[in-house]
Amino acid sequence: MSDNLIQEQIKQDYAYGFVTDIESVRAPKGLNKEVIQFISKQKKEPEWLLEWRLKAFERLQSMTEPNWQKPQYPKIDYQALYYYSAPKNFKEGPKSLDEIDPEIKKTYEKLGIPLNEQKRLAGVAVDAVFDSVSVATTFKKKLEDIGVIFCSISEAVQKHPELVKKYLGSVIPLTDHYFATLNSAVFTDGSFVYIPEGLRCPMELSTYFRINASNTGQFERTLIIADKGSYVSYLEGCTAPMRDENQLHAANVELIALDDAEIKYSTVQNWYPGDKEGKGGIYNFVTKRGICKGKNSKISWTQVETGSAITWKYPSCILQGDNSSGEFYSIAITNNYQKADTGTKMIHLGKNTKSRIISKGISAGHADNTYRGLVSIHQKASNAKNYTQCDSLLVGNLCGAHTVPYIDNKNSTSTTEHEATTSKISEEQLFYCKQRGLNQEEAISLIVNGFCKEVLQQLPMEFAVEAQKLVSISLEGSVG
Amino acid sequence: MNTITDIREVSELRTLNLDIFNKHGYPTKKDEDWKQSALNNFLENNKQLEIYKTNNELINEKVFENFKHNKIIIVNGLIQKTEFEGKDKDKITITSIDEFYKNNNKNLSKLFSNKKNPLVAANNALATSGFFLEIKDNLDFPITIYHQYNSKIDQKQIHQKNYILINKNSKASIFEKFTNENKKTFISINTNIDVQKNSHIKNYVVNSNNTENCIYRFKKVNVETSANYESFIFSNIIKTIRDEVEVNLNESLAECYLYYTQFLKNNEDHEIKVRINHLAENTKSYQFSKSIIDGTAKGVYQGKIFVDQIAQKTNGYQLIKSVLLSDQCIFHSKPELEIYADDVKCSHGSSSTSLNKDELFYLMARGIPENQAKRLIVQGFLSEVIEKISDDHFKNYFLSITEEMLK
Structure with a gap:
């Protein structure tokens, strides 16, 4: 019975693996000064940004890739990658949705991304990034009217250079680590969000990333600034075509929350995970970091990681302002030969800072799933509180689940709590459900969804449905 | 080096380990396992400590416990005196480790095993003292091992290698007491413990009265089927200690229980590193540690539970609690799980608070x-x-x- 179910599950194909046939403009292959100058020129960037990129590139020469992580991967040939790829008839950037290449539009329709504003009833503003450039941003006008800036980062560089200059690299410095520095040198596009003082952004903002071209790395850069007393909820989704080679995705995401501001960042990551022999798939090496700069500010990360051959990321919070709080909710599902090494860092610097970490890892097939996290309470962070819970579920005996938490407490008035469990789906629970008339598959789906519930609850409505489906697709029937 | 070099196997193993050590050098902050270790600083500042050769040493009788027990007195790493009660005499064999090498020159390599740990390699290469203790049957009285380090080893380093073998169907309590009179010494003790089928060993350790010293204790325990290893380490008034234990639960129904309490004050450093390898079905491990930290002291707990793919029905538990009393003290904990089997119950908890x-x-x-x-x-x-x-x-x-x- 269980074997059949596993077979069925394995047959589940990656639904987003198609390739869109459009002509694209690429930078010459390889990583060098000329390519960076090319990217900068294509984007008509000001001098200071080019200098910044070149500085990062220079720094990169003296850095080596980190190698402490659990999932090992073959050496990446950085010279064999294209660092810039844009749809060919993409010149100035579309003024309205009608100007978008119909092929691209079709792609997004296939993915179910609501680019067509008229048809949308509920408001979700979307910024869609295709390979290296942002192709469309919806609801722009409406957002502009109330003062929210939501555009691609290239556009922000042109229109709001003072904001970009002030905050770019302020959370993830140029010199941070290999992939972050690489991103700083060659980043192509991404989203920029600025919420003015005291405003509660009336709709969810969303970005959709799509890697289309082959041999292309995607290096997007997202910068979100929530000014005093504001609130924003931001969603991010990703897909890529099925290809035999591994593709690199090294994004940088920086969040800045000033006094009393709150940022909620949700990710549903469904990059191509590779085939069932572990061939191909995306290397998802992303640096995400937020800083609670002001007092009473809050940053909340929610992630559902189901795709990518290797997921390697630690969305972190620096809790600098007094009374600020950070949250991290994560579901990481790995199947077949997928590998995930993910978790968070909570750096408590300010007084009365709070953090909460809930991580759920599910591994099946030959997959490896690691939670790695740091909770660091500095000497001056009096009355800081942390609560961490990381649970792992193992499906089958060929997979692995690992937990590597680091807990440093340097303040006697602070409290840290950490708990973790690893187990399989309990026979009792299964029995209980089946006795009440559910079949095996329904029972498992119910239990797994219950296992993830704490995290799923944190997702905004639009994503919760999608994520719940993803969880079921990724796992249904793979438990015996 | 002394007499033991004439056994070829041992001298080969020593050379091999010396190479490993020379290649790596002393551990530094860059080594993941030694990131928080205070030993690094001590070793960095005291690289040239002379290696001490133990001879006949004076015994400090003041520290003897007043309950009835079998005494083994070890001064500066070598056995100086033994005293056994009643029938226990026939159930215990104790010799120096040199003697053991001479009588058993096969399979010595397992005493010299090393997984990339530079200080264990150094110990393997340099150990000149130590003991071999064999327990053949149920003991009526506990064994107390008095580890005494007198002022002769001041400003020196000492490497000691011990081997404790518990024969099948035996039961014993081994109590170890450490006393030290020195200012600046590096003591490295490497103990292999084999617990055979159906045996139970209880190993209790008191760390106290160690002034400006640095102790590195590495224990490697192999537990066979239905056997059980229990250990408790009590720490108070120490300087720098790293207690490392690696337990292999090699056969089914093997169990191990590790308990720690520490009360750290002033500038004391105590580091505990545990690795438990569940290598067979139906094994159980339990770790429980509590620390009180005051002054500018630093407590570290690194615990790892490893569950092999075949080790189904494993039960692993780990609980680490600490209370911080002052503003300058630090507590690091890293409770790790690495699991490759699905039918397991593993959990860990860690908390630190005022x-x-x-x-x-x-x-x-x-x-x-x-x-x-x-x-x-x-x-x-x-x-x-x-x-x-x-x-x-x-x-x-x-x-x-x-x-x-x-x-």
């Missing part, structure tokens, strides 16, 4: 002065671990020294 204000209030509201109330809470906190000790005699012993320590 003294519970409600408890303090409760006691003070009942007329107990603050200092005394604090002491009571600390005592209660630490006793929770001590209560787990399965040997009643030692349970009471440790409860009473905890009480004394807090006076």
